[in-house]
Amino acid sequence: MDHAIQAEGLVKRFGETTALDGVGLSVRAGTVLGLLGPNGAGKTTAVRIFATLLRPDDGHASVGGYDVVRQAHQARQLIGLTGQFAAVDEMLTGTENLLLIGRLLGMPRPAAKQRAHELLNDFDLADAADRAAKTYSGGMRRRLDLAASLVGRPSILFLDEPTTGLDPRARTELWTLIRRLVAGGVTVLLTTQYLDEADTLADEITVIDHGRVIAAGTPDELKAKTGSQTLVVRPEDDTQLPVVTAVVAELTKAVPEVDGPRVTAPVTDPAVLPAVVRRLDDAGVLVTELTLRGASLNEVFLSLTGRPVEDEPETEGRPA
């Protein structure tokens, strides 16, 4: 099969709000698709439809060739789901949590135990295997949650903001795990509002906003799509930042951003670089950094949506 995950014209409304307004996407088997978007863009709603938890109002979606509405039971046999809130039973131990899933999937008790043991070891949870999950740290819960979605060795995995709220170390650990999964042949659909996450993990990225796909392609394609590069200037002396900002603004005809000790601005004409050097030299500004780099996804996002990505975890898709 070519595409492990496919959707066409997905529409989902919650009362007055339209969470998805005709979303289409496809993920080739064995690759990672990053579904990128700000809060309320519709990412979680899309994942919930793929995971058979929500029926679309219009359009259709399939996983592994099975329609998520009409052939939901088959679809469920192929997928694993890790939501943005670690969905583990806090009153059970790590082992019991995994044992529960294994038994529900029809594994005989010894096989389920063996599988739980294997996953706990592999996810660095062996020491905490017999402790109730309520005593786990945030990172440990996410790892257990991910392990729980892998008990049945799914070939298609949905990760809904898997690292939201994790500290950088736990995040990196989870990334390593996800990379290993992909190396094992799993197809992954990952939602995230962290651009670096999509940039590092995803083969392809679909950007959605207000329930619509606004861009799709590989990270490099997306960066190239904005047609611009970014000029970065760092003066040796911070007090000269206003001078640098003024020079950059004049030459790039854009509104530069001051990011700590650096001034950045999008540029379309590479010839601007020598001009900047001359003008700064004339102004007597010493620079420690002067580069022209491809746009980061953050800038791509800004240019696509006109606003930066926010950081709060989204709660869409679960109307109270």
Place this chain on the structure above:
Amino acid sequence: MTTVTAARPAPAELSPRVGVGEGVRQTMTLAWRTIVQVRHNPWELGDYSIQPIMFVLLFTYVFGGAIAGSTSEYLTFALPGIIVMNMLFITMYVGTGLNTDLTKGVFDRLRSLPIARWAPMAGRILADQVKQAWSIFLLLAIGMVLGFRIGTGVWSLLAAVGLLLLFALAFSWVSVLVGVLAKDPEKVQLFGFTALFPVTFVSNVFAPTSTMPGWLQPIVENNPVTILSDACRALMVGDDTIGTEWHVASATTPVVQSLIWAAAIAAVFAPLSVWALRRRV
């Protein structure tokens, strides 16, 4: 290392639906999970065990003498009612547990698994039945130690237990509805206290209806808690052992009325709960 996390090659043919046998097994597994939870939550065990024992001791020894004249007389009257009251309180755990699953995302995980759609609910209710049975057993045992005697026979006693479990099954749906509608598990418990306390106390669990003011008597008499308590008294104690004021004439009427109440509660609250759940998820 990658072998642990490697994808399993999909079988050529996936089964299109869950068999009933599989569904039953999944229900058992989910019930097991709910029972195992108790091990890690001693407070809950306290609610099924220590709290009812305290009620029995408190009412028998502090109020019993004043209400019935003697503690052993009073125990005979009050124990079946206390069992009924305790049963109603325990059903609240169905709602608390369900609400916890809904708010923590566990319910979504379960729904994303290839299991019977009814298994999560059936598992909860089955686990509730086990908890109920344990609690009834515990209260009867402690009652016996304090001097409670079964005045009927084994079959009547089993009938009483069966009736209690059946009523619990019906009343669980009230708990499910509260669990689905409540914002968080604490709210479910709060409902338990604010709604169940008056309902259970405005009954003849602790004192005979005839000792109450005239305006209150019709309310108490028609309270299903009273009716079920009378049914349990008749089935457990019989009509010989208690004085006239405490007398339960026959088991038939309260048993039949209890069954009608159970059926009515289930008929109203089961569809309502399912509807509310569909709306929430």
